[in-house]
Amino acid sequence: MKRTDRKSDCAINFALETFGDPWSLLIVRDIVYFGKNTYGEFLGSAERIGTSVLAHRLAVLEKKGILSKSLSKIDQRKEEYHLTAKGLDLIPLLLDLTEWGAAHDPRTGASRKWITAIRTDRNTVIKRTQDIVRKGGSVLGDFDRIVNK
Amino acid sequence: MKRTDRKSDCAINFALETFGDPWSLLIVRDIVYFGKNTYGEFLGSAERIGTSVLAHRLAVLEKKGILSKSLSKIDQRKEEYHLTAKGLDLIPLLLDLTEWGAAHDPRTGASRKWITAIRTDRNTVIKRTQDIVRKGGSVLGDFDRIVNK
């Protein structure tokens, strides 16, 4: 059986069948946290996703309505990937992953300030992050606009 | 490279390397939502995990400190799997997966009442669910104690 075949109507199973592979959420993270938007930028990330896997994941995420793809106006070789509304709805989940990882990884790279912010002002951080990312920004690129405003 | 080799110090990557496969969170869901605790019960779930995959995932989740394993006092053939503190910390994430799945799956099986509860009283639902599961209960088995109290 393929991993994408629908196995039940459980909401959690639906979510995992959409992005529950080892790479999809790292691509979403690249967009949300690092402001990456192109194939080459995703390829360059620390986790070193393989080129064939990346192409496949991008195609699937676009087909499932998490990402939208459009040609760059500046450089016609480049495709730009952005989060759809469905994709922006993954931001709360990303924050939970961040919180869990930071709490349980003794050598986490997450900043104290960010962890505190998502713990104490979760709803505000979610809304601001979604607004920023919708406009093409990112957590690291617009940190002050999300945390210190 | 094995999928379990550490690829970066990103908190999200750490989390995904711990439980970011297609099955781990379904096992956690079985415990949290359905109160399942044994190999046979996990095997019986709707998504039909394969027996060899289940054995492997349980071993890895135990090794990574998400699950603890102990012999049943009543029936010595049975091993019982329970969430550790680290595993109970996954409950917020499970709720987000539920919310996302219910919001974007047109034929979701999630109940309206539950979705409303986790949307409006997230922190309370998290705490109560953790308390209940810590004591061996589950969302479906103790619904009223979590939602209507």
Add this chain to the structure above:
DNA sequence: CACATTCACTTACATTATGAAAGTAAGTAT
């Protein structure tokens, strides 16, 4: 304009993970 480079992929192939089925050993029910 010619040419090298960049970019988003595709293709090919080895390795790892999953899917499905059939065992096995120990504990329990009769």
Add this chain to the structure above:
DNA sequence: ATACTTACTTTCATAATGTAAGTGAATGTG
């Protein structure tokens, strides 16, 4: 004593990932 249940292991086919080497179109450079 015997049959059954339970938690696995083993085996083998298929699917997904890891790695490297292309390919064709757009862009930068002289």
